Amino acid sequence: MGGVSVAEKKDLEKEKSEEDITEKVQYLVKYGVLGLILVALLCAGVMYSLHNGKTTMTVYDAKVESQLVGVKSKAAGKVMEILVEDGTHVEAGQVVARVAVNVTEEDIRQLEQTVELSQKNLEQLKQGQTVTVPTYEAGAGSYNPAAQQNLASAAARLQRMNELFEMGAISAVKRDEAAAEYAAAQAAASQSVAPRPSYRTMTQPTDPKIIEQAELQLKQAQAALNNAKKDSQATEIVAPVAGTLYYTDIKEGSEVKPGQTIVRIGDSGSIWLEARLTPEQVEKVRLGQFASYEIEGHELSGTVQEIQPSEEEKEDSAQNTEPKEADGSEDDRRVVKISLPADLSFNLRPGVKATVKFVLDS
Numbered sequence: 001m002g003g004v005s006v007a008e009k010k011d012l013e014k015e016k017s018e019e020d021i022t023e024k025v026q027y028l029v030k031y032g033v034l035g036l037i038l039v040a041l042l043c044a045g046v047m048y049s050l051h052n053g054k055t056t057m058t059v060y061d062a063k064v065e066s067q068l069v070g071v072k073s074k075a076a077g078k079v080m081e082i083l084v085e086d087g088t089h090v091e092a093g094q095v096v097a098r099v100a101v102n103v104t105e106e107d108i109r110q111l112e113q114t115v116e117l118s119q120k121n122l123e124q125l126k127q128g129q130t131v132t133v134p135t136y137e138a139g140a141g142s143y144n145p146a147a148q149q150n151l152a153s154a155a156a157r158l159q160r161m162n163e164l165f166e167m168g169a170i171s172a173v174k175r176d177e178a179a180a181e182y183a184a185a186q187a188a189a190s191q192s193v194a195p196r197p198s199y200r201t202m203t204q205p206t207d208p209k210i211i212e213q214a215e216l217q218l219k220q221a222q223a224a225l226n227n228a229k230k231d232s233q234a235t236e237i238v239a240p241v242a243g244t245l246y247y248t249d250i251k252e253g254s255e256v257k258p259g260q261t262i263v264r265i266g267d268s269g270s271i272w273l274e275a276r277l278t279p280e281q282v283e284k285v286r287l288g289q290f291a292s293y294e295i296e297g298h299e300l301s302g303t304v305q306e307i308q309p310s311e312e313e314k315e316d317s318a319q320n321t322e323p324k325e326a327d328g329s330e331d332d333r334r335v336v337k338i339s340l341p342a343d344l345s346f347n348l349r350p351g352v353k354a355t356v357k358f359v360l361d362s
Contacts, residue, residue, distance in 0.1 A: 056357045057284055062275035062293065064340075066266035066350040069241050073256040075231030077101035082263065086247040089349060090239045090265065097237040097262050103228050111225040117167060118218040124163070125211050128203045129156050147189040154178075154185035156204050231258075243268040244349045266350035273302065273338040275356050282307065282334045284360050291338050293356040298346065302339035304358075310334050 073079075077099045084096045132155075161178035164170045239245070244266040256262060273293060277285065285304055292301045310332050338356065340348065 055360045057281060057360055059275045059277065059281070059356045059358070062273055062338075062354045062356045064295065064348055064350050064352045064354065065272055065274040065337075066243060066268065067270040068246070068264045069243070069267050070261035071096060071237055071239060071263045071265060073099055073237065073258060073260050073262055075099070075101040075103065076257050077255075079250060079252055079254045079256060079262060081252055082247075084245045084263075086245065087349075087351070088245050089268075089347060090242065090245050092239055092242045094239045095236050096239050096245060098235055099237060099256065099262075101231050101235060103232040108225070108228050108232065111221070111228055115218070115221045115225050118214070118221045121167060121169070122211070122214040122218050125206045125214050128205045129160055130201060130203045132199055132201045147185070151182075151185040151189040152202070154182040158182040237262055239265055241265055241267045241269060244351070268348070271340055271348060271350065272305065273340055273354055273356065275336045275338065276333040277336055279310075279332055279334070282336070285336060285358055286361075289361075290359045291356055292359070293338070293354045295348065295352055295354045296346075300341055302341065304336055305339050306335075306337040308335040308337070 080098045080100050082097045084090055084094075090096060158178045158181070161170065161175045165172065165175040242265075246264045246266065248261055248263055250256065250260070250262045273295075285307065287304055287307065289304045290301065291304060292299065294300070
């Protein structure tokens, strides 16, 4: 007969069972390894997050700030033109404005004459005063040597006062006083009976204090002349540092005084990033804390350099009062300064906006 024997049936069942077990093993191997890989990756992600993950705080209204340097007028005059637009970058030494100064050529000529007269006056004083005085031979009568000496001194003083009066250095009152003293000395000397007078010329040294005053007058006159000459050339106003130029209230046609600020420059050599934080945000920030930020598409990083008090805290400190509770107003915000990298590959201008991410401590 063609039927299947019992032994053959058992062999077939055994082969089928072995095939089922093989398929199950292959399935477990295939998907079990994939599951293990997924579990391993999940565990690695959790471990990385626990060990390396950091929480960040983002501030969107930060901006670049810098130290402002005033560009000042060297002399009094009128601003004729401002050559640079507001917000434009300038280099150190670049001419940014021109001023028509008030010093004229006539002013300089008058100052030169004052210096010349002061120089001549000083030279004359150093040479001493030359005077002619009468002398008397010893003889009968009531000759008084002291009266003659007073007359000589009075004559020398009168001559000097006349010279100073002609130069405009003293008033007529002083000159008249010297003339009165000389007349009195003459009267006193004439009362003494003396022999026939003879005359001699003598030089008397000038009082050192008078010479010192004349030297001071010469120095002042020379300084005034030098300043006038310097001011007459101060027509070009140049930028003392490189940076961004900002306008002030001074415009073309404005009158300016010596030392008055015409424009200001945000010094590119002293620049930082500044963010204004609420009291709640400030509590999460500390000095030296790391921060990353984006400026005009550039990814940069730095650290917190300074945390300034709010305007209200400054007022409370100045008035020695207890700090007020923060109410969320603009005055409550605290300025936080963040360092910028040195040697940037692009020009960074003050006023540029930035987005800052503070890395918070876990």
